[in-house]
Structures are given as structure tokens and as C-alpha cells.
Amino acid sequence: MTGLSTRTLVCGFNGSLRFIKEEDSTGKNAFSSSWITPFWNDLVNDWSPEMLSVSSSWEQLFLHYVGSSETFSFGSSKMICTGTVAVAGTLLYCASDDGSVAVHRPEDAAVITKFTSDGHWRRLKMICAPIAWETGLASKGYRLFGLDFDGRLFDIGLANGQMVSKRILMEEIVTEISAGREHALFLSSSGAVYSYGMSSRGQLGHGHLNNERTATRIEDDFGGVKVIQISAGGWMSMALNDNGEVFVWGWNSAGALGLPSRGVRERTGNPIDNNEEYVEVIAEPKRLDLYEKIVWISCGMRHCGVITRTGSVLVWGLNQHGQLGLGDTVDRDVPCRVSSPFPDAKICRLFCGEWNTVLLLQETQRTRT
Template sequence: MSESLDEWKIFRELGDDLKQNIRLAVVFRGSAIYVTKDDEVFGFGKNEEGFLGTGDMKPHTEHTKIEQLCGQNIQGLNFSNHSFFALSASGSVFAWGRNNHGQLGLGTKENTLIPTKIEGVLATNRVVQVACSSNHTLVLTSDREVFTFGWNKNGQLGLGHNEDQTLPIKLDFPSAGGVVTAIACLFFSSVALLDSGEVFAWGKNDYGILGQNADLKEQPVPCRVPGLEGITITRIVCGQIHALAVSSNGKVYSWGWNAHGQLGNGTKENSHRPTLIAGDFGRIKDVAAHITLHLSAAVTEADEVFVWGFNGTTNLSPTKVSFTSLDELFAKTSNEALTFRPLRLE
């Protein structure tokens, strides 16, 4: 357990007893939040944008207890540049950070630096996943319903209009598409994966991120991403304005913005259609990206890690690296070390 945490510079000076008591952790811009086995939650570090949920934006060299999250059995921690979320085992969502568009789902547009439980319609729904950009948020419930809130200038909430929402609103999907199994946010857009293996997207179509023709500027309701017909997608992840999708046969498809080579297609040309990433790297079992970075990565069934996009230098095609996991890659990225997903320590 402590070996996994030691991949991250911010955790290396912690005592072994403490490291062995941590079950969940995230790292962002020189700060860390961790949950202990006895269900207490602490934060320490630079505290940019009030990430630590301590009610201020001051650096915390001492480990500070986040009282609102203690005793909640926190199972998930998600963040963008400015907004932060914690998900409890019971399906409650706590939000804090910037809220100028209502992206915290608290019914106001006032910022808060203290984790606050989202009430309203989510009080009677068990949330199982949170996805957030800097300005809008999606949540997925155990009933496979999607609720959206926040900035909606480009239809990224999928509600058929362009009005911001400060409270969670249920999003309707085409009935023939199946049920939603995963969600992801981009800066101006949103993506969902259905149990049928189909991918839906909506919002602004900058750089072809919706997988639609370039003449389409916006899509205010969920629309099937073309170009994946006959392909069963099992996982989706998104960067700032690019998407990656893994198929059931271990192939990776990418589309959207490509100024840093984050599509892995050997060029810096954007793609308006999902395109197979070619390479002699065998079957892919997982991919990674994060909305704050222009970096993409994948790990094969042989546990080989490949990276493309910007990571101090630019790789236009998947390049094998010496790291043994995606978490280690993101811990030691020369661009900005962060957790692209919570560290779950068994």
C-alpha cells in the first residue's frame, strides 16, 4: 500500500503507519486529500482554488481535518480546475469550489469553500458517478439516470436549451439507446456511454468533439456519436476537448482537439470522427486522460504503458514508457502531477 503512495512525491514523507491507514486519496496541484480506514478525511498542501475544502485558500502544511466529509464513508473524489466533489457510499454528493454557473448544484451561484451536500432531487437518488468540468457537472445514479447542472451556454447540459441550471435536472436519452453506464465532461461538452456500447455526446462541437460534421456548431440534446457503428465501446475518458474510447476487443478510438497530439494519430490534425489509434501494442485494457491536461495514455493486457500528447514533450503517436501503471505515469508526469482517478488502496 505505502509503495503505491510513494509514487507520489507529496506522500513520501508521511510515516508508514499513516500511509498504511489511508484507503482513498487524490492529488491536485501540490495538494492532497485522503480518507483513512476509520473514515476520517484530511487535506494538506497548496490548496489552490480551495481544493482542500477547509474553508479558505491558504496553504496547509499541517494535515487539516475536513469535518464535513468525516464519517460519510467517502468512496469517490472528483475535481476539475475549480470545482470539487466527494461521493459517499450511500450515494450522497458533497460539492465545493467555484460556483459562478451553478456547477456545484446547490441552487445558487455563490462560491463555497466548504463541502456542502447537494440536496433536492439527489437526496432521493443514489449517485454512483460524478463527472465535472470547470463549469458544468453530470451525475449518474444507481437507476442509470443522468442529472446535469451548471453552465449551459453551448447546450452542454443536454436539456435542449441554453439556460444555466443551479440545481440538478434529469437528462433524457433516446429510448432506443439503452441505459447509461458511464459519463464524462469536457470543457464545453459532455459524453455518455450506454450499455449497448454506443456513445452519445452533446454541447459545443469545437474541433469535432461531438464526432459530428464541422458545420454543426452545437448539439443541445444527446446525440449518438457516428463512426462507431458495429463497435462495442466499453470505456470512455475525456481530456479538455478530446475523447478516448476503448472497444470490447481492446482497440482505442480518439476524436476531437489534437494540437498536442493527444489523439495519437501521428499528426496534430483534429478529428471529427472517432479514429482507430494504430500501433503494435496489443490489446488495450484501460486508458486515461484528465480535463486539466493534454495527455493521453493506455495500458495493455501485458501491463505495458503507452503515452501520447503533451507531457513535457509532445508525442504524436503512442510511445512506450517505463512506468508500470497509469497511476505511476500521472504521478511522475513532467507536466503536472495529479490523480486522473482516485487512488484506491487495498
């Protein structure tokens, strides 16, 4: 008999030695620059790639079964969250089916505080939280965005034991949300992209560095094709259209946009070509030449990755902690193909965290009868 199982691979920053326990010759193991052998093999089975996502902090990974509304934490005991989750910095937010939102400490899964819904929604489908932003509604508290099952978007403040939210009025129904360090992206049902927040490095995509206090549509046709996925990184943004084309904008620090970076070339000893256009900031979407159709995208703090239609993984950007999984700690300003340690397994999902990367691989297992 045969069945499907999942391998979960991780590389990058190994906060508090949570991801791998082995020590190197110096007695420390701060990161892994290649893929660590799988976790959760005994935990994940009978799995559909459409029903699983990953959130990661510096020290924790959280597997989320969207279908069964369970969240599992690696590095601490099993957690149950009947709803949806988001990780921002050192905090884990869990929006439950009863409309409440709990704030957890990822290192021990303890609940810092729980906020009862103010009644503006019945249940949230998706949440995201900027890591560092003006607190706005949540003075000296927490701030996040919530999307309910009717496609309505909310700005949520959590402070002084109370939840205060307001509806973000949109022209269209929203289907996806994503938050970076200082900004957020919203995707509408028609495939339009809206941005909101700070634009210190052009991450809002409006052709300037001005902040936006309202959700503002990005005036770009994205190749004349509707956008089907968005991802907000630290100070950059990415969008995938229905043609399999990828668009990037924001800060190209360490080659985070996959575009030529003078700093990367100088640090790696590559010659500077005075005829080449080096990029620091791009304040409006630019199509990235990947020469393959893309089916999945993800932004980390300063690195990115995509999955191609043929199942390959391309990565680029900051590699200080080995988060690119290329076996070294050299930054890349051009997309590079990743070698999976399990070539017979299908790579279904890629999640770029702040300083790490997670791959979900689906493989066929034969069992004795």
C-alpha cells in the same frame, strides 16, 4: 512461469519536460504526438484493471490504486493518499479515509492546506472538481463534489481554513460523478444522468444554454438502455449505455464531439461539402455512429477517446499537442483508430487528460524458473 504486468503509455502536452526528458533538434520537447514508451513498469505489478485509475494535470500523472488507496505521482516522489483523488487544473485534491480533504500542488506534491471534515460524511468514495466555476460555497477558495459510500452527493467548499458542505438532494442513489471545466455529471443507480452547473455551450444536455443551480435529470432515454458510464470534458459530455452505444453533447470545437466541424475541415484543407451538416454546439445527447460496441469512454479538455469491445482505441478532437497519439498534430472531427506500439498487450483503460492521453495496457510476462 507467466504473470501479468502493466505498461503505462502517455502522449500529448509534456509540461515542464516531466513526461519525457529527451530534447529534439531545437532543444525543446513540448509534446509528443506518438505514444511514449512505458513508465512505472517496475512500480505496477500484480495488477487488476478494475483497481487502477489515472488522474493527470498539465505536468503530472497520478496512478491511483483504488484497492490499496495509494497514489503515485510521476515526476516527483511517491505519494500516499489513503482515499480518493481528483485533479483540476494545477491542483490535486485528496480525500482521505478520515473524511478530511487536502489540496496539493501537483508540481511538488506539497500540501497547500488540509481541511477537516465537517461531519456530514464518514468517508468519500469519489470526488471531482470543476476547473473554472463560480466558487459558490467556497468564496475565494476551492470547490469540489464528493460522493460517499452510501451514494449521497455533496457540494463541498474549502475556504478560510474551513470546510463547508451541503447535501445535493437526489431522487436516486448516485454511483458515479464527473466534472468538466464548468459543469458536472452525476450517474444514478438506475442509469439516469443528471447535470449541474454552467451550460454556455450546451454541455448540460437539456436542449438549451441555461445554467442549472440544481442537479437536473437529462430527459433523454439514451437509446432506451440504462447508462453505465459518464464522462465530462472541458465543455462537452459523453455517456455510454449498456448496449455499448456512445452519446455526446456540448461544444464541437476542433471536432471534440466526433461530429463534422467546418473549422477542422478548413484548417486541414479538406473540401467543404455544402450538403453536409456541420456542428458547432449540440445541447442535447446525440448518438455517435461508431459501428462497434464500446466498453470504456473518456473526455479530455477538447478531445475524447473510447475503447471498443475488441480492444481497439478510437480518438478524436483537438490534437494541438499530439494528445490523440496518431503521430501528428492535426485535429480530427471523426473517430480515428489508434495504433498501439505493443499490439500483443491488452488495452484495459484510457484516460483523456486536459492536454494529454494515458493508456493502460496489460500484458503477459514470462519468467524463468
